[in-house]
Amino acid sequence: MQIFDDLKVFGLEALEKVLDWATSPQFYAQLGAIIVAIAVAYGVAKQIRTRVAFFEREPADGPFLTVRQWAFACGDLLFSVLAVLALAIAIEGATASVGTAWLVRLAASAAVVFVLYSAINRFITNPLVRAACVWIGIPLATLKVFGWLDETVVFLDGLSLEAGNIRLSLYFLAKAAIAGGILFWLGRISSNVGQKVIRDQDALDVSTRELFAKLFQIVLFVVVIILLLQILGLDLTALTVFGGALGVGLGFGLQQVASNFISGIIILLERSLSVGDYIQLEDGRAGTLKDINMRSSTLQTFDGKEINVPNEKFVTTQFVNWTRDGPEQRYEVEFQVSYETDLHKVPPIIQAAVSKHSRVLQKPEEPDCELRGFAAAGVQFAVEFWVDGLDDGPNKFSSDILFLIWDALKENDIKIPMPRHEVVIVDEPSETQLRRKPLKA
DSSP states (O other), rough: OHHHHHHHHHHHHHHHHHHHHHSSSHHHHHHHHHHHHHHHHHHHHHHHHHHHGTTTSSSOTTTTHHHHHHHHGGGHHHHHHHHHHHHHHHHHHHHHHHHHOHHHHHHHHHHHHHHHHHHHHHHHHOHHHHIIIIIIIIIHHHHTTOOHHHHHHHHHHHSEEEEEEEEHHHHHHHHHHHHHHHHHHHHHHHHHHHHHHHOOOOOOHHHHHHHHHHHHHHHHHHHHHHHHHHHHTTOOOHHHHHHHHHHHHHHTTTTHHHHHHHHHHHHHHSSOOOOOEOOOTTTSSSSEEEEEEESEEEEEEETTTEEEEETTTTSSSSEEEESOOOSEEEEEEEEEEEESSSSGHHHHHHHHHHHTTTEEEEEEEEEEEEEEEEESSSEEEEEEEEEOOOTTTTOOOOHHHHHHHHHHHHHHOOOOOOOOOOOOOOOOOOOHHHOOOOOOO
């Protein structure tokens, strides 16, 4: 009951102070100053919008287009900025006339927060950055302009958990989350930009570019971690403890992660794989190598799927690199002709037909038609040919060659045999013949 009585007394005292403020001449003078300041800011902003050409309509073309577009966008902040300026003048006027300006200061602080909120909504288009500014930047700015930031920091730092020499406060965790999120977000952007710049260096071969890109990514995130430790005020000697813990982790459960990481470095150093190579794995899956990451590599199949392969697989198992030395590949297709065909005419006809294809190469070998065997239905042939690319995905080399063979055989009146089956019907024996037994000698 004592608690409720104390709360009642505190509430009555607060209500009495509010009533005293609300009925005092100083309160109404400050309220009038706020209204006049906002009205003046609104009127001046309206006049500027109607009289300045920059704010009439959004520019779509012409010289200095970007500057003019930014000037037009600033028009949305015109009223809020003028309100801050007018309230700042009102603070001086209220202090000089009635000796106090606490209410006008609160209004000016709220106007500053409104300017920040309007600027975030107008100029920041990235959803993640906008959310961070609204949910982190605006509250911090609000606490700062109202003068409550230091008290809030002391309160959050007082909510802590201590275990030996380790002390974790709510303020420390909040600072770590905000600083870590910002640093790693900036590190991610810097990593993507830096890797793109490195990969655009045509003077280096693909493997060297990939190696430098991955080393740049590793060094960048090490720097980010060190900066985060410095911001949080942690001693860098804590890294020795972290290194020891990492060593124990590698010994117990992270061997595979370390193995994949080292395998990725080995792949980039020995240049057995390059981005853009067509890789066929031991289990038959195949695709174009899209990325070589620190833990795994990505194969993109022709049907739009992506296969994540641990880097260790490329070191400890067999795989086929179809395009390491170049995109040229050799394929063959088989066909049959009838036994009535003059077999000596078939190879030159087929070789000439296959050579008409625009992607069929004459080097390292010209198309070659070979006799393979004599089957039950017809004579077996096969034509071998080199092409620039892979017979899959956007390319249909085998299909195109079969069409060319079909057309060439029809033009030269060479028949493709159809399977034939002969059925011989034997007279069914009579019942008497079935019962008759052979005589013994």
